[in-house]
Amino acid sequence: EAQVTQNPRYLITVTGKKLTVTCSQNMNHEYMSWYRQDPGLGLRQIYYSMNVEVTDKGDVPEGYKVSRKEKRNFPLILESPSPNQTSLYFCASRGQGQNIQYFGAGTRLSVL
């Protein structure tokens, strides 16, 4: 089954404690993105990747890092989380030459 898998689904942490949210897709997609969703603001892109070792900033990259060492994985790293990073996060992927974007189930993060 074609899917985008995020882990964990829910996470509560404290300010300053490094965390990683994993994202994996099994569709051999070149493009992967991370979004955060906040009430009234829609989905805002954090980072995206066009292929292995190729990443670029989205609209709200501050406080986040990503890596793309393998085609299927695109982890989101918060080196020193802060309360303003409390949000719902979605990973998404898209194949080259395709327009349709597939979303993971989401990760709800709370930073205390």
Place this chain on the structure above:
Amino acid sequence: GENVEQHPSTLSVQEGDSAVIKCTYSDSASNYFPWYKQELGKRPQLIIDIRSNVGEKKDQRIAVTLNKTAKHFSLHITETQPEDSAVYFCAAFSTSGTYKYIFGTGTRLKVLA
């Protein structure tokens, strides 16, 4: 930068009535316009999309219209049902340049039984 404006932010309709959600985009290079439905606690799900070379597309009770000149596209839901209640997002995407999806801020649709 590029943006997509979406209106209204909330919409309540009686079951059986029609609902219309409107979006305006700023990037002239945008050529793909998807609409997503997001139920509470779930991921966004693509419900319909339209490419810039088409003015209208319909799928059962759902239709999307595009006016490239005005940079405006709309989602139309006819004969609404309670299960249509959700948040709907529009987006604009360019297959050249930035390859970025720009999302609208969402419309919460409530269908009243």
